[in-house]
Amino acid sequence: MSNEQIKNLEEIFEARIARDEKIEAKDWMPEKYRKTHIRQISQHAHSEIVGMLPEGNWISRAPSLRRKAALLAKVQDEAGHGLYLYSACETLGVSREELYQQLHSGKAKYSSIFNYPTLTWADMGAIGWLVDGAAIINQVPLCNTSFGPYARAMVRVCKEESFHQRQGFEIMLKLCNGSKEQKDMAQDALNRWWWPSLMMLGPTDAESVHTEQSMKWKLKRKSNDDLRQQFIDQTVPQADLLGLTIPDPDLKLNKQTGSYDFGAIDWDEFWQVVKGHGPCNKERIRARVAAWDNGAWVRDAAMAHAAKKDEQKIKIAI
Amino acid sequence: MENQHLYNYILGIADNSLILGQRLGELCGHGPSLETDIAGTNISLDLIGQTRSFYQYAAKISGENKTEDDIAFLRLERGYKNVLLVEQPNTHFGYVMGRQYLFDVFHLLLLNELQFSKDQTLAAIAKKGIKEVSYHKRFSGDWIKRLGDGTQESTTKMQEAIDDLWPYTDELFDMTEADTAMVQEGIGVDVSKLKESYYKEVTTLLTQATLKIPQIDYFSRGGKNGVHSEHMGYLLADLQYMQRTYPNMQW
Amino acid sequence: MDNNWPLWEIFVRSKNGLEHRHFGSLHAADADMALENARDVYTRRNEGVSIWVVKSSDITASNPDNNGELFEPAKDKVYRHPTFYKLPDEIKHM
Numbered sequence: 001m002s003n004e005q006i007k008n009l010e011e012i013f014e015a016r017i018a019r020d021e022k023i024e025a026k027d028w029m030p031e032k033y034r035k036t037h038i039r040q041i042s043q044h045a046h047s048e049i050v051g052m053l054p055e056g057n058w059i060s061r062a063p064s065l066r067r068k069a070a071l072l073a074k075v076q077d078e079a080g081h082g083l084y085l086y087s088a089c090e091t092l093g094v095s096r097e098e099l100y101q102q103l104h105s106g107k108a109k110y111s112s113i114f115n116y117p118t119l120t121w122a123d124m125g126a127i128g129w130l131v132d133g134a135a136i137i138n139q140v141p142l143c144n145t146s147f148g149p150y151a152r153a154m155v156r157v158c159k160e161e162s163f164h165q166r167q168g169f170e171i172m173l174k175l176c177n178g179s180k181e182q183k184d185m186a187q188d189a190l191n192r193w194w195w196p197s198l199m200m201l202g203p204t205d206a207e208s209v210h211t212e213q214s215m216k217w218k219l220k221r222k223s224n225d226d227l228r229q230q231f232i233d234q235t236v237p238q239a240d241l242l243g244l245t246i247p248d249p250d251l252k253l254n255k256q257t258g259s260y261d262f263g264a265i266d267w268d269e270f271w272q273v274v275k276g277h278g279p280c281n282k283e284r285i286r287a288r289v290a291a292w293d294n295g296a297w298v299r300d301a302a303m304a305h306a307a308k309k310d311e312q313k314i315k316i317a318i
Numbered sequence: 319m320e321n322q323h324l325y326n327y328i329l330g331i332a333d334n335s336l337i338l339g340q341r342l343g344e345l346c347g348h349g350p351s352l353e354t355d356i357a358g359t360n361i362s363l364d365l366i367g368q369t370r371s372f373y374q375y376a377a378k379i380s381g382e383n384k385t386e387d388d389i390a391f392l393r394l395e396r397g398y399k400n401v402l403l404v405e406q407p408n409t410h411f412g413y414v415m416g417r418q419y420l421f422d423v424f425h426l427l428l429l430n431e432l433q434f435s436k437d438q439t440l441a442a443i444a445k446k447g448i449k450e451v452s453y454h455k456r457f458s459g460d461w462i463k464r465l466g467d468g469t470q471e472s473t474t475k476m477q478e479a480i481d482d483l484w485p486y487t488d489e490l491f492d493m494t495e496a497d498t499a500m501v502q503e504g505i506g507v508d509v510s511k512l513k514e515s516y517y518k519e520v521t522t523l524l525t526q527a528t529l530k531i532p533q534i535d536y537f538s539r540g541g542k543n544g545v546h547s548e549h550m551g552y553l554l555a556d557l558q559y560m561q562r563t564y565p566n567m568q569w
Numbered sequence: 570m571d572n573n574w575p576l577w578e579i580f581v582r583s584k585n586g587l588e589h590r591h592f593g594s595l596h597a598a599d600a601d602m603a604l605e606n607a608r609d610v611y612t613r614r615n616e617g618v619s620i621w622v623v624k625s626s627d628i629t630a631s632n633p634d635n636n637g638e639l640f641e642p643a644k645d646k647v648y649r650h651p652t653f654y655k656l657p658d659e660i661k662h663m
Contacts, residue, residue, distance in 0.1 A: 097573045303574065
């Protein structure tokens with residue numbers, strides 16, 4: 001194809017998206033669109049399955065049977081969400097195994113928040129309340145994104161996700177209505193998860209490389225800073241209700257804007273964690289690699305068994 | 319307690335589900351594929367659900383203002399009545415499926431009888447459980463066939479797991495004092511009578527999976543009377559951690 | 570040998586009376602496993618009463634490049650639609 005032809009196709013393509021038409025996997029798409037989507041969807045999928053680890057930690061230690069069942073169901077949902085998203089990504093011609101390779105080699109990124117440790121039971125509450133809360137803000141607009149398989153996966157994810165934040169908040173509520181030790185535990189969790197949750201919504205607009213293009217493709221509907229403000233504005237009253245203090249002395253309601261002004265985010269920490277120097281980066285990847293490597297003989301056996309069964313079927317047929 | 323035998327009988331059944339559910343829960347996120355993680359979690363959730371129904375009933379008849387969580391978390395190791403089989407660790411996926419299948423076959427035989435219990439509550443819990451456990455057995459049985467008759471490596475590994483787990487199977491059919499008392503009242507199941515069907519079914523599937531049936535005459539037992547393996551203490555340390563560290567709190 | 574589990578497309582009937590609808594995909598070594606996995610992945614919230622699984626590689630799809638010739642000719646065949654025919658308002662039950 002000549003450059004001119006490609007340019008023409010690109011214009012038609014962009015016009016389709018502008019008209020809110022969905023792009024399906026086998027449609028012609030600019031190479032950059034394909035690559036950007038593989039990157040974003042796989043990052044999202046990786047975040048789901050790495051995210052299983054810090055919470056999975058507490059399944060065996062959940063304080064009641066009811067909580068144990070809820071946490072199991074939640075972590076299971078994350079596996080499901082990872083699966084939907086990997087599947088969406090696979091429609092673009094990349095296999096789940098290739099995507100795993102990228103994760104295992106450190107080439108692919110995932111949400112940095114999961115590189116923080118879960119130290120107490122209250123962290124299960126804080127993650128549900130804050131991390132899932134921030135994730136929902138990020139994800140709801142994606143139900144309308146331009147790439148059909150991603151949008152459909154996100155509809156399913158968002159539908160299932162709604163119980164996650166509620167179960168997290170309920171954990172916090174119970175702690176805050178409990179003993180002093182429980183309340184302290186809840187405050188400590190908020191202290192540790194607050195800033196990473198704000199960072200989770202992405203670097204400030206000035207430093208965000210992908211925003212403009214992503215907006216056009218409806219991979220993003222609002223800027224990182226707008227999303228962050230939305231998150232803070234909805235979360236502060238919830239913290240008040242719990243009787244917890246947000247660990248930011250500069251946090252103050254701005255009467256003019258109706259929004260909360262907040263203190264400076266430590267972006268050095270953010271970039272350190274992104275670069276692999278967070279408290280648990282190594283453990284998380286090691287756990288994923290171990291699961292994959294230790295499972296190789298199982299996956300191989302299943303394939304070998306399937307081949308044997310097929311052979312038998314053929315023999316019987318003959 | 320008036321119904322001491324019934325209480326112990328319920329725990330004897332439910333503790334197996336609790337401990338096996340706990341073991342499966344440990345695996346979540348560490349399995350060979352996302353699909354198997356999701357399946358394993360489903361089984362764990364079924365088992366925890368059954369556990370809760372049983373414990374809630376036990377708590378009710380205890381007459382001591384107990385909750386399901388008191389029963390689940392606040393006993394001494396010697397008070398847990400699960401069989402040794404279900405507390406065995408997740409050594410590798412072959413052990414996980416082996417343990418599961420060897421228990422599922424028994425579990426289904428048990429529930430199939432328990433649904434006719436004179437005790438309406440037990441009968442109802444059993445009826446609901448039958449559907450769940452039928453699926454567990456299908457799932458674990460299919461996996462044993464895949465691993466047993468897969469690659470050379472998987473055959474070796476699956477055989478190793480069966481060999482190691484086999485000595486724990488005979489205990490499933492031991493009758494405790496509570497068992498005997500409940501059988502007499504038409505409430506409990508005579509598990510000793512399930513033995514023949516059990517070994518017949520298990521042997522058929524293992525043979526289909528090209529695995530050898532271990533020929534041993536010494537079996538390990540003790541769990542039903544609270545004498546567990548060394549693994550149990552670590553399992554309980556996790557299970558009970560919160561309730562022991564923060565006593566008398568609501569979660 | 571490629572030992573990665575192949576991809577399967579999952580179709581679920583939500584309740585009797587409705588058609589099977591495409592729900593998504595997943596990996597499995599064989600059809601039985603695909604069914605079991607589909608049950609656990611796509612119907613764990615009580616979403617279905619029947620499942621079909623089809624190996625993705627067994628699906629033949631139309632090529633979107635041919636969409637013009639495949640689908641556009643149907644666009645102007647308005648006489649296939651009831652509204653094309655003008656009838657007096659007094660006519661009922663038609």
